Amino acid sequence: MASGQDPTTGAQERKDRIGDVLLRVENITLRFGGVKAINGVSFDIRKGEVRSIIGPNGAGKSSMLNCINGFYQPQEGSIWYNGKTYSPMRPHDAATNGIARTFQNIALFKGMSTLDNIMTGRILKQKASLIEQAFYFGRGKSEEIEHREFVEDIIDFLEIQAIRKTPVGRLPYGLQKRVELGRALAAEPTLLLLDEPMAGMNLEEKEDMSRFIIDVNEHFGTTIALIEHDMGVVMDLSDRLVVLDYGSLLADGTPEEVRGNQAVIDAYLGVAHD
Numbered sequence: 176m177a178s179g180q181d182p183t184t185g186a187q188e189r190k191d192r193i194g195d196v197l198l199r200v201e202n203i204t205l206r207f208g209g210v211k212a213i214n215g216v217s218f219d220i221r222k223g224e225v226r227s228i229i230g231p232n233g234a235g236k237s238s239m240l241n242c243i244n245g246f247y248q249p250q251e252g253s254i255w256y257n258g259k260t261y262s263p264m265r266p267h268d269a270a271t272n273g274i275a276r277t278f279q280n281i282a283l284f285k286g287m288s289t290l291d292n293i294m295t296g297r298i299l300k301q302k303a304s305l306i307e308q309a310f311y312f313g314r315g316k317s318e319e320i321e322h323r324e325f326v327e328d329i330i331d332f333l334e335i336q337a338i339r340k341t342p343v344g345r346l347p348y349g350l351q352k353r354v355e356l357g358r359a360l361a362a363e364p365t366l367l368l369l370d371e372p373m374a375g376m377n378l379e380e381k382e383d384m385s386r387f388i389i390d391v392n393e394h395f396g397t398t399i400a401l402i403e404h405d406m407g408v409v410m411d412l413s414d415r416l417v418v419l420d421y422g423s424l425l426a427d428g429t430p431e432e433v434r435g436n437q438a439v440i441d442a443y444l445g446v447a448h449d
């Protein structure tokens with residue numbers, strides 16, 4: 176958030192930005208054999224908000240993102256998204272309906288350049304036939320130019336012009352994370368799922384990434400669901416938080432509400448379960 180800004184103006188702007196419910200997780204239960212990774216969890220995500228999912232290791236956070244984008248198919252429950260119920264959500268439905276994500280462990284093509292990696296995020300936007308693309312004529316040619324311009328804008332936005340031709344495997348970790356964000360943005364997502372976008376980063380890199388997340392949310396109006404372990408970052412960025420513990424919903428509310436919740440404090444301090 177810009178320094179020197181009147182905090183009441185900022186709060187009002189945020190309120191104006193947040194709209195109706197975009198996605199609702201309804202009573203999701205996910206099992207792996209005998210392990211209940213998620214246990215009857217429900218919550219919603221509103222248009223334009225930054226919604227964080229927090230909780231101790233193994234709480235079910237990544238599994239929840241995997242249910243939302245269809246990588247995992249829960250045994251019970253459904254996902255309501257933008258007017259339609261998915262039971263379960265399938266990866267293709269998620270991708271074609273504007274749900275994009277980044278991963279806890281970077282999933283880029285290490286030998287390919289920054290530019291080419293981000294271009295792969297445009298695949299679902301391509302309308303030209305394979306022949307048109309291969310021989311670079313007709314729609315293939317005009318589309319390529321259009322996609323390239325879009326990707327160049329993302330590169331400018333994320334301030335990574337200097338590394339546009341560098342193979343991503345040679346980049347430091349923090350920059351690889353930024354390229355991964357760029358690839359997700361190339362899909363022009365309505366809902367962006369970020370799985371620990373700041374893991375392994377130093378303070379300066381975390382500050383940069385926080386700024387980009389806020390900018391994506393404010394400038395593009397992208398709704399963001401975020402998993403992050405750094406509580407300082409989470410409290411600063413989030414409009415609302417969901418807290419999971421041992422696969423169950425422990426709390427749901429604003430940063431202030433969650434910060435003061437005794438069950439959350441106990442979970443983080445490691446108070447024994449009955």
Ligand SMILES: Nc1ncnc2c1ncn2[C@@H]1O[C@H](COP(=O)(O)OP(=O)(O)OP(=O)(O)O)[C@@H](O)[C@H]1O
Nearest residue numbers: 207210211212230231232233234235236237238239
């Ligand atoms: N593919 C899988 N196969 C078997 N068990 C799994 C699988 N994915 C997750 N789990 C289990 O489900 C539970 C929740 O895991 P999950 O990765 O969702 O937690 P998390 O909150 O994201 O943890 P962390 O903060 O450590 O990343 C854990 O007990 C985990 O071992």
